[in-house]
Amino acid sequence: MDASIILEHLYLVVMTVIFSVVVGLPIGVLAYLKPAGRKIVLWSVEILQTIPALALLGLIIIALGPGKMTVISGLVLYSLLPIVHNTCVGLENVDNGIKEAGKGMGLTQLDRLISVEIPLAFPMIFTGIRIATVTTVGVAVFATSVGGGGLGKIIYQGIRTQNINLIVSGTVSLMIMAVLFDVLMIWINRRLAKGAHNKAF
Amino acid sequence: MIRFENVKKKYGNTVILDNLSFNIEPGEFVVLIGPSGCGKTTTLKSINRLIKPDQGKIFVNGQEISQVNPVKLRRKIGYVIQQIGLFPNMTIEQNIGVVPKRLKYEKKEIQKITRDLMEMVDMSFEEYAHKYPSELSGGQQQRIGVLRALAASPPIVLMDEPFGALDPMTRATLQKEIGKLHKKLNKTIVFVTHDMNEALDLADKIIFMEQGKIVQMATPEEMLANPASPLIRDFMRKSSLATDPLNLTAADFMSANVISVQKKKSIRECTDIMARQHIDSLVIKNEDETYAGVVTIKDIKKHGKSSGTIGEIEPYQNITSDILENAKDSFDKLYNSGDNYVVVLNNDQTVAGIISKTSMATAMADTLWGDMQ
Amino acid sequence: MIFFETYGDRLITAFQVHLFYVLTSVTIGFAIALVLGILLSRVPQYAKVIMPLLSVFQTIPGIVFIGILFLYLGMIPATVISALAVYAIFPILKNTYTGLLDIKKEYIEAAKGCGMSPFQTLLEVELPLASPSIIAGLRMSTIYTVSWAVLAAMIGLGGLGEFIYIGIASNNDQLILAGAIPSAIMAIGLSLLIDVLRRVVVPKGIRSVK
Ligand SMILES: Nc1ncnc2c1ncn2[C@@H]1O[C@H](COP(=O)(O)OP(=O)(O)OP(=O)(O)O)[C@@H](O)[C@H]1O
Numbered sequence: 001m002d003a004s005i006i007l008e009h010l011y012l013v014v015m016t017v018i019f020s021v022v023v024g025l026p027i028g029v030l031a032y033l034k035p036a037g038r039k040i041v042l043w044s045v046e047i048l049q050t051i052p053a054l055a056l057l058g059l060i061i062i063a064l065g066p067g068k069m070t071v072i073s074g075l076v077l078y079s080l081l082p083i084v085h086n087t088c089v090g091l092e093n094v095d096n097g098i099k100e101a102g103k104g105m106g107l108t109q110l111d112r113l114i115s116v117e118i119p120l121a122f123p124m125i126f127t128g129i130r131i132a133t134v135t136t137v138g139v140a141v142f143a144t145s146v147g148g149g150g151l152g153k154i155i156y157q158g159i160r161t162q163n164i165n166l167i168v169s170g171t172v173s174l175m176i177m178a179v180l181f182d183v184l185m186i187w188i189n190r191r192l193a194k195g196a197h198n199k200a201f
Numbered sequence: 202m203i204r205f206e207n208v209k210k211k212y213g214n215t216v217i218l219d220n221l222s223f224n225i226e227p228g229e230f231v232v233l234i235g236p237s238g239c240g241k242t243t244t245l246k247s248i249n250r251l252i253k254p255d256q257g258k259i260f261v262n263g264q265e266i267s268q269v270n271p272v273k274l275r276r277k278i279g280y281v282i283q284q285i286g287l288f289p290n291m292t293i294e295q296n297i298g299v300v301p302k303r304l305k306y307e308k309k310e311i312q313k314i315t316r317d318l319m320e321m322v323d324m325s326f327e328e329y330a331h332k333y334p335s336e337l338s339g340g341q342q343q344r345i346g347v348l349r350a351l352a353a354s355p356p357i358v359l360m361d362e363p364f365g366a367l368d369p370m371t372r373a374t375l376q377k378e379i380g381k382l383h384k385k386l387n388k389t390i391v392f393v394t395h396d397m398n399e400a401l402d403l404a405d406k407i408i409f410m411e412q413g414k415i416v417q418m419a420t421p422e423e424m425l426a427n428p429a430s431p432l433i434r435d436f437m438r439k440s441s442l443a444t445d446p447l448n449l450t451a452a453d454f455m456s457a458n459v460i461s462v463q464k465k466k467s468i469r470e471c472t473d474i475m476a477r478q479h480i481d482s483l484v485i486k487n488e489d490e491t492y493a494g495v496v497t498i499k500d501i502k503k504h505g506k507s508s509g510t511i512g513e514i515e516p517y518q519n520i521t522s523d524i525l526e527n528a529k530d531s532f533d534k535l536y537n538s539g540d541n542y543v544v545v546l547n548n549d550q551t552v553a554g555i556i557s558k559t560s561m562a563t564a565m566a567d568t569l570w571g572d573m574q
Numbered sequence: 575m576i577f578f579e580t581y582g583d584r585l586i587t588a589f590q591v592h593l594f595y596v597l598t599s600v601t602i603g604f605a606i607a608l609v610l611g612i613l614l615s616r617v618p619q620y621a622k623v624i625m626p627l628l629s630v631f632q633t634i635p636g637i638v639f640i641g642i643l644f645l646y647l648g649m650i651p652a653t654v655i656s657a658l659a660v661y662a663i664f665p666i667l668k669n670t671y672t673g674l675l676d677i678k679k680e681y682i683e684a685a686k687g688c689g690m691s692p693f694q695t696l697l698e699v700e701l702p703l704a705s706p707s708i709i710a711g712l713r714m715s716t717i718y719t720v721s722w723a724v725l726a727a728m729i730g731l732g733g734l735g736e737f738i739y740i741g742i743a744s745n746n747d748q749l750i751l752a753g754a755i756p757s758a759i760m761a762i763g764l765s766l767l768i769d770v771l772r773r774v775v776v777p778k779g780i781r782s783v784k
């Protein structure tokens with residue numbers, strides 16, 4: 001097993017997370033702003049999660065053909081739930097008094113979102129992103145079934161050739177990657193929270 | 202009935218209970234009082250083994266409690282915890298029946314007990330028995346917390362600030378009930394409070410604690426006559442029974458609930474307020490909140506116009522008194538001036554309240570018969 | 575329609591097999607998780623070390639469990655069921671543990687003060703109060719397990735994954751959908767069922783408290 005496979009996996013994960021944030025964050029914000037649509041949005045992302053990953057990828061293959069784009073779009077759909085959910089709920093949970101204060105100071109809705117509500121909800125939003133990232137590391141093993149490569153290739157190969165060493169080395173790399181992402185992002189979240197605290201007081 | 206022998210408890214290096222020894226006779230009503238954090242709750246919890254002391258012995262009914270099965274011990278000791286702690290997953294009826302059910306009372310009997318107890322605190326069984334704690338007000342929850350401790354008629358009841366969240370009326374009612382119950386059922390009660398009035402009212406014996414030590418253990422009369430420390434005297438002073446009438450100030454007799462308006466208020470609004478509050482005069486304040494005078498409904502009628510601000514009417518210079526002024530001097534002013542009330546001013550000339558004949562009577566009654574509110 | 579004539583019977587069998595895998599493994603996982611969660615909540619000082627370790631193992635994809643068990647146990651349903659059960663444990667375990675630990679001290683103290691034994695306290699106060707959290711974990715586990723059970727087909731043990739694998743291999747979208755849609759329906763159906771269970775299990779008094 002060489003480093004390029006790990007990098008390939010990493011590439012899939014990072015691209016997926018970037019796209020999920022770009023898509024999921026606005027959806028979460030919209031769901032928060034429009035309570036009427038909130039239920040439907042949250043429900044739809046939850047339904048997406050109930051479709052087996054492999055099937056989701058299989059369906060996208062039909063539209064996009066095999067390859068990395070297929071994998072990434074599938075994984076994005078899969079990681080929307082934690083991001084959309086945590087964005088919406090995080091914004092909702094921002095202290096009402098603070099929201100009122102923002103209104104009282106005459107800030108527009110957009111102003112309030114950007115300068116008050118999103119920064120305050122950020123730890124929760126970031127937690128959603130972290131969950132999405134760690135899950136994606138694992139789910140990305142399916143990439144290999146649709147021609148996307150990554151660590152799944154090693155694991156599948158190990159299973160097919162009954163080579164336990166191969167399975168273990170693939171799995172351990174995967175675990176390390178997941179744990180590193182987890183630890184790193186928890187650390188970043190703490191730093192950000194502290195920074196926000198210092199700024200506010 | 203309950204005896205502490207050199208009981209010590211430490212958390213880390215802080216001494217929480219410092220060599221406590223005392224004795225509570227059967228049927229006695231003992232009140233533990235003292236400043237926050239002095240160890241009242243810790244003392245109470247040591248009695249039913251929720252907390253294990255580091256040293257010393259505690260006897261209940263002659264038995265050393267570390268030798269008694271805690272579950273058996275607790276079923277004979279009713280306990281009202283400071284945070285109320287009704288089980289949110291159980292209905293009120295189930296909550297009250299928790300201990301009787303464990304003691305294998307019959308269903309019918311449990312229901313009867315619940316009904317009787319609820320009646321005692323004026324809560325209808327039909328209305329509340331099947332509700333959940335989250336559907337009750339804080340005061341109602343607290344009452345049920347007390348009932349839960351009484352349900353299996355334990356010979357000993359421990360109560361940790363059981364009336365903390367109640368309004369003065371309910372508090373007074375429940376205090377009376379507890380007092381009656383104590384006499385009727387001859388229970389031994391250990392009762393924790395912050396409130397010296399409550400202690401003086403209820404206790405056969407008061408234990409005053411400070412930093413884990415007993416500063417004084419005495420009957421209410423004794424404690425009133427000879428408080429053993431400045432802190433106890435301080436606690437007594439806050440209780441109206443012990444207040445020396447010579448030291449009362451205007452502040453003790455005024456009603457702080459005074460309706461005042463700024464000069465820039467429109468006259469129409471002012472008449473509205475007066476009509477709504479059923480009052481015939483308003484205290485007027487300057488821009489900087491300082492006292493300006495009083496305008497009566499007659500003044501407004503004389504003024505004629507209902508447009509414009511109240512500031513345009515020359516206010517009447519009502520009699521005033523300083524908040525720290527001796528109460529007797531304020532009374533004299535009130536009687537001699539012929540004004541309806543005395544306006545009490547803070548040091549910075551802002552309005553603190555008024556002393557009217559009503560507020561005076563209420564405060565007097567308060568001093569004589571306890572908290573009337 | 576022709577599709578159903580050709581595949582209808584196989585689809586129904588696959589659905590049943592899939593459901594069987596899910597139900598048995600979730601049931602086993604639930605029992606293990608509940609017991610472990612309760613035990614861990616009694617020793618929080620150890621749990622603080624054990625839980626993060628378990629969450630690291632949680633990052634191992636289900637496919638690896640199946641793969642390794644396959645090597646040792648061979649091509650039998652027990653392989654799939656134990657792998658899925660292992661996977662189902664964690665969300666329930668975690669939610670049981672945190673649910674029990676989040677209970678306010680005052681309730682435990684009140685229970686003790688009322689003379690409840692530790693076991694009665696667990697049964698009558700702690701578990702009911704933790705039930706919303708436990709059920710949420712069960713729901714999560716069930717949805718995941720439906721999805722992971724697709725992997726049974728990877729080692730030739732049937733279930734809805736069969737259609738998906740064949741579909742991907744032969745680029746047949748109908749087959750993929752024939753696997754995907756029923757499994758999504760199964761996940762949704764089971765989670766609705768768990769919502770019903772929740773109404774029954776979670777005491778009325780704490781429902782609004784979430
Ligand atoms: N588990 C604990 N660990 C460490 N310190 C504790 C613990 N429980 C209580 N204490 C400390 O012991 C002291 C006495 O607590 P206790 O609850 O007995 O006070 P209290 O007299 O009941 O106060 P209050 O009137 O506020 O209820 C306090 O300083 C408290 O901070």
Ligand SMILES: [Mg+2]
Nearest residue numbers: 241242283361
């Ligand atoms: Mg206390």
